Amino acid sequence: MGEVSGGRKALVIEDNADIRGLLETSLERQGFQTSASAGGYAALETARSIRPDLITLDLGLPDLDGLEVCKALRAFTEAYILVISARADEADRLTALELGADDYLGKPFSPRELRLRVEALLRRPRGS
Numbered sequence: 001m002g003e004v005s006g007g008r009k010a011l012v013i014e015d016n017a018d019i020r021g022l023l024e025t026s027l028e029r030q031g032f033q034t035s036a037s038a039g040g041y042a043a044l045e046t047a048r049s050i051r052p053d054l055i056t057l058d059l060g061l062p063d064l065d066g067l068e069v070c071k072a073l074r075a076f077t078e079a080y081i082l083v084i085s086a087r088a089d090e091a092d093r094l095t096a097l098e099l100g101a102d103d104y105l106g107k108p109f110s111p112r113e114l115r116l117r118v119e120a121l122l123r124r125p126r127g128s
Helices: 017-029 040-050 066-074 090-098 111-123
Strands: 008-013 032-037 054-057 080-085 103-106
Touching (some): 008 040, 017 032, 017 054, 017 111, 032 040, 040 066, 054 066, 066 090, 080 111, 090 103, 103 111
Parallel strands (some): 008 054, 080 103
16 A cells, blocks of 8 residues: 555456556556555445545456446545446447446556546546
8 A cells, every 4th residue: 555645545356466556556656545455345344434535446356346446436426437448349338437437448448548538537637
């Protein structure tokens, strides 16, 4: 976990350890304090407890479909949700956006594109 006092918080929801580490490192470089979860149920609990500003969400989770996680997250958080998934067909992208995702990034992705998409999300004001 990153150590950023008073900084923004990010939750990385990704079952692949290598990709999870890459996402955590990239977000920490952007000033986020990161937490991570490899499964949907644990991610929902973590999101409730840490109240992240940004959530990256893989759709292919082992215990709960990422689309269900997205829907459940949107019911209680205003965090920006960036779906990062190998499931890049139009139906999954549209469903994720309809369920409350703010953006969708296909795998494989570059850390630079991740950084720019996160910056773009943060420029969008959230209601209070």
